[in-house]
Amino acid sequence: MADKHNTPMLDELEHGPWPSFISGIKRLRDQHPQERISNMANSLLGQLEHSYETRKGYWKGGTVSVFGYGSGIIPRFSEVGDAFPESREFHTLRVQPPAGNYYSTSMLRQLGESWEKHGSGLQTFHGQTGNIMFIGSTTENTQHFFDEINEYGWDLGGAGPCVRTGMCCVGAARCEQSNIDEIKIHRTLLNNFTDDVHRPALPYKFKFKVSGCPNDCVNSIERADCAIIGTWRDDMKVDQEEVKDFVEKKGRKYVIDNVITRCPTNCLSLKDDDTLEVDNRNCVKCMHCLNVMPKALSPGDDKGATILMGGKRTLKVGDLMGTVVVPFMKLDTEEDYEKLTELAEETIDFWAENGLEHERCGEMIERIGLVNFLDGIGLEVDPNMVADPTTSSYVRMDGWDDEAEKWFKEKLQAAEA
Numbered sequence: 440m441a442d443k444h445n446t447p448m449l450d451e452l453e454h455g456p457w458p459s460f461i462s463g464i465k466r467l468r469d470q471h472p473q474e475r476i477s478n479m480a481n482s483l484l485g486q487l488e489h490s491y492e493t494r495k496g497y498w499k500g501g502t503v504s505v506f507g508y509g510s511g512i513i514p515r516f517s518e519v520g521d522a523f524p525e526s527r528e529f530h531t532l533r534v535q536p537p538a539g540n541y542y543s544t545s546m547l548r549q550l551g552e553s554w555e556k557h558g559s560g561l562q563t564f565h566g567q568t569g570n571i572m573f574i575g576s577t578t579e580n581t582q583h584f585f586d587e588i589n590e591y592g593w594d595l596g597g598a599g600p601c602v603r604t605g606m607c608c609v610g611a612a613r614c615e616q617s618n619i620d621e622i623k624i625h626r627t628l629l630n631n632f633t634d635d636v637h638r639p640a641l642p643y644k645f646k647f648k649v650s651g652c653p654n655d656c657v658n659s660i661e662r663a664d665c666a667i668i669g670t671w672r673d674d675m676k677v678d679q680e681e682v683k684d685f686v687e688k689k690g691r692k693y694v695i696d697n698v699i700t701r702c703p704t705n706c707l708s709l710k711d712d713d714t715l716e717v718d719n720r721n722c723v724k725c726m727h728c729l730n731v732m733p734k735a736l737s738p739g740d741d742k743g744a745t746i747l748m749g750g751k752r753t754l755k756v757g758d759l760m761g762t763v764v765v766p767f768m769k770l771d772t773e774e775d776y777e778k779l780t781e782l783a784e785e786t787i788d789f790w791a792e793n794g795l796e797h798e799r800c801g802e803m804i805e806r807i808g809l810v811n812f813l814d815g816i817g818l819e820v821d822p823n824m825v826a827d828p829t830t831s832s833y834v835r836m837d838g839w840d841d842e843a844e845k846w847f848k849e850k851l852q853a854a855e856a
Contacts, residue, residue, distance in 0.1 A: 441504070441747055442483030442748060443468070443481055444481060444482075444484055444488060445483070445488070446461075446484050446487070446488040447488075447732055448488055448491040448688060449461045449484060449487055449488050449491065449493065455853060459596070461484075463561070464561070464692075465480070465484070467479075467480035467559070467560050467561065468480035468481045468484065471560060473555065473560075476559060476560045478525040478553065479525045479526060479529075479559045479560075479575060480559065480560070480561075481524045481525065482523040482524065482525035482526040482710075483523075483525075483529065483559070483575070485522070485526075486517060486522075486523040486526055489519060489522070489523075497517055497519045498515045498516070498517060498518070498519055499515075499516050499517075499527070499791050500514050500516070501514040501516050502514060503530050503578055503581060505581060505582050505585045505586075505595070506582065506614050507637075508595060508637045508638070508640070509599070509634070509637060509638045509639050510594025510595070510597050510598040510599045510601050510636070510639050511532065511533050511596055511597065511598055511599075511636075511637065512530055512531070512532050512533070512581060512595070512598065513530065513532075513533070513598055514530050515528070515529045515531065516528060516529055517529065521616065524727050526575070528576070528577045528578055528623055529559070529574070529575045529576070530575070530576045530577070530578065530581055531573065531574045531575070531576075532558075532572075532573040532574055532581060532584065532585065532595065533566065533568070533570035533571070533572060533595060533596035533598055533604065534550075534570055534571040534572075534573060534577060534588065534593050534594070534595060534596060535571075535593070535594050535595070535596045535604045535629075535815065536564075536565060536570065536571050536604075537620065538607055538621070538622040538625040538626055538629075539607055539608065539609050539610050539612070539622050539625070540565070541607070541609075541612075544679040546636075549591065549818070550562075550571070550588065550593070553584060553587045553588050553829055554573050554583075554584065556587075557560065557574055557575075557576060557580040557581075557584035557587070558575055558576040558584060559574065559575025559576065560575075561573075561574040561575050561693050562574065568596065568597070568603050568604050568606075568646070568663055569596075569604050569605070569606035569657075570604050570790070571598040581776045588754070596632075596636065597636045597637075597639075597856070598639075599639040599644070600639045600640070600641045600642060600643050600644060600797075601636055601637070601638070601639035601640070601641055601644065601645070602632045602636045602641070602644075602645050602646075602647070602787070603636070603637040603645065603646045603647075604629075604636070605625050605628055605629050605646070605647040605648065605649070605837060606625070606646075606647075606657045606659075606663075607621040607622060607624065607625040607650070607651075607701045608621055608647035608649070608650050608651050608656040608657050609656075610622055610651050611651065612654070612822070613652040613670065614651060615724070615733065615737065616652040616654060616729060616733075616737075616738060617651035617652060617669060618651055618652055618669030618670055618671055618702050618738055618742040618744070619649075619651055619667070619669035619742065619743070619744070619770050620770065621649045621650070621651045621669070624645075624649045624667055624744075624770065624776070624779070625649050627669070627776050627779070627780060628647050628649075628779075628780065628783060629647075631780050631783070631784075632647075632783070632787075633654060635787070640791070641787070641791050641794075642790065642791065642794035642795060642796055642797065642798050642799075642803075643794070643796075643798060643799055644663050644664075644799070644852070645664045645665070645787060645790070645799075645800060646662065646663045646665070647663060647664075647665050647667070647783070647799075648662060648663035648665075648666055648667070648819040649666075649667045650667070650668050650669065651669040652668070652669050652670070652726060652738065653668055653669075653670060653724045653725065653726045654726045655668060656732070656777055659747075659750065659761070659779045660747060660750050660752050660761045660815070661751075661752070661758065661759075661761070662750055662751070662752065662759055663747075663750050663752065663761065663762050663809060664748065664749060664750065664800040664801065665746070665747075665748055665783055665786065665800075666747040666748075666750055666761045666798060667744050667745075667746055667779070668744060668745045668746075668747065668748070669742065669743075669744055670724050670738075670742070670743065670744065670745050670767065671724070671738045671739035671740070671741055671742045672739070672741050672743065672767050673719075673739035673740055673741035674719040674739050675717055675719060675722060675736060675737070675738065675739055676731070676736070676737045676738070676739060677715055677735065677736055677742075678734065678735050678736075678737075679714045679715065679735075681732070681734045681735035682713065682714055682715045682732070682735040682736075683714065684734075684735075685732050685734070685735055686709070686713040687713070691713070692751070693710065694709055695709060697731060698727070698728050698731050698732065701727055701728075702725075702728065703723060703725055703727075704718075704721045704722065704723055705710060705721075706718035706719070706720075706722050707728060715735070715736075731851050743767050743768050743769045743770055744765075744768050744770050745763060745766060746763070746764055746765035746766060746768060746777075746779075746782065747760075747761030747762060747763050747764065747769075748764050748775070748800060748801070748804065748812075749761050749762050749784060749799075749800055749801030749804045749805075749813065750801060751799045751800075751801045751802070754797075754799055755797070755798060755799075755802055756801070756802045759799075759801040759802070759805070761801070762801075762804065762809060762824065763821075763823055763824050764813065764816075764824065765818070766821055766823035771805065772855070780816075782816065785815075785816040785817055786800065786816050789815040790803055790814070793807065793815065822843055822846060
């Protein structure tokens with residue numbers, strides 16, 4: 440290996456109680472048996488130190504792709520490549536993880552061996568979009584690495600103005616709060632939109648995220664253009680014997696302070712005999728009581744999903760939470776999954792046609808209004824879509840009571856029919 444670059448400023452990042460990415464790069468430089476990887480790590484550290492000294496970044500973009508694909512690779516060319524030649528090209532490949540992030544050790548080992556053969560050895564599990572990030576490859580080796588992993592079953596994720604890699608929580612295999620088949624939903628949507636993942640043709644990025652319950656462990660409500668949240672619409676199940684046992688162990692004061700008074704809609708009551716009474720009509724499925732008392736409380740039996748659109752982090756408009764567009768959808772049959780896929784297709788088609796360049800779906804909804812968006816994707820307006828009726832800019836309040844009564848009457852007649 441060439442002489443090590445001195446990195447006094449980077450060394451400071453290794454101080455303190457938390458692990459440092461600098462330590463990981465140094466291990467590659469000092470301990471990896473392949474001289475090529477050691478030299479790449481050494482050159483990378485040298486360029487990073489130079490950036491810290493000059494307070495300037497030296498990576499620039501460009502165009503790098505594999506045959507037949509338009510996205511999945513983040514190009515990084517160095518502007519100081521003459522001084523640090525081994526990191527002159529340091530592209531990142533986004534690879535889609537399995538749904539729910541279920542891996543076998545043999546598959547992880549196979550991926551690692553392929554990356555050490557063609558890349559720098561640096562990996563991240565997982566990036567913010569959810570991909571496996573393989574960091575540091577030359578333009579030539581990018582194609583070689585993709586060909587090898589694609590042969591045994593892996594595919595690139597999205598990058599740029601396309602449908603991005605989907606994410607779902609670990610699901611029913613390890614969580615008793617699950618209300619839907621998260622992995623099947625993930626795979627159904629991903630398989631349907633694979634072409635939109637690989638060939639960018641949208642105003643900007645579009646993300647699907649699936650959570651099995653309102654705990655929303657994949658942060659879909661605030662991160663996904665289309666969020667699918669598992670929920671239930673019948674009564675929460677209560678095991679009164681487990682409630683009594685919990686009260687006996689923790690004490691009434693603890694239960695009142697940490698469960699009863701923390702219900703956002705005050706729908707819980709602890710009776711004198713240490714049983715729990717639930718006003719299910721006012722329950723908003725916040726999950727707090729189920730999380731504190733998982734043995735005593737559990738989701739109901741009539742399970743399905745709530746669909747939200749438009750969540751995102753700051754871009755042109757500030758952070759947006761997803762807006763409910765389907766309060767409840769059953770996902771039991773193949774017809775239900777086809778209905779979900781059709782809704783996603785209608786949404787992406789409408790956004791692709793009406794969204795501005797570099798505009799997320801949620802920003803388009805803010806610009807054109809929820810009513811126009813719902814009309815565009817063929818959904819009826821539902822009172823459940825309005826979080827704050829008296830302040831919502833989407834709803835005129837004159838005649839609200841009459842319209843609400845008419846809507847509920849029509850729903851009741853449809854249910855009886």
